[in-house]
Amino acid sequence: MALFQMKWLRRFVRRHTNPIPEQRADMWKRRLSIGYAILAWQAFGMVCYMVYTGRNDWAQYYGYKSEEDMALSPSQQFAKHIRVEGTGKIIRFSGFSKVDEIPFDSKAVEHVKD
Incomplete structure (x- = not known):
């Protein structure tokens, strides 16, 4: 049974439940x-x-996105949301070719507040 990779869970379920008829x-x-x-x-x-x-884009429609967030690309929004530290590059591909390379600095982008 390839679906059950957690063998301990399978043993637990089999030990604590009764079998049911196949039909x-x-x-x-x-x-x-x-x-x-x-x-x-x-x-x-x-x-x-x-x-x-x-x-x-329901967040924009209901006013949960600010103008600053709408100006960022989805990859920059995600990097901001997961609080990426330091500087780096966001590279965009289309197929096997590189389309765009955007520098990303976490210090320049204000982080999402919880």
Whole structure:
């Protein structure tokens, strides 16, 4: 069973639960997969609706992003969010070719306050 890499967890579950009949397990597997498919379809529809109505960047739409954050690229925003220390470069690739190289200095960017 390649899915269970944590053998201790598998042993714990097998020790503390009773086996269920195979037909019952298959029935619940089908029910859960149908529920998952419906939930995934609804989430996909919600994302399409948000993009169609112009709310694909919800943080900007609801005013959670400042003008300073909107000026930064997504990679710079992420580096700021995870509080990267020191200086470095943010390199952007398209396929196998380098598109852009942006210097990043954590001292110049004010960190997100918790």
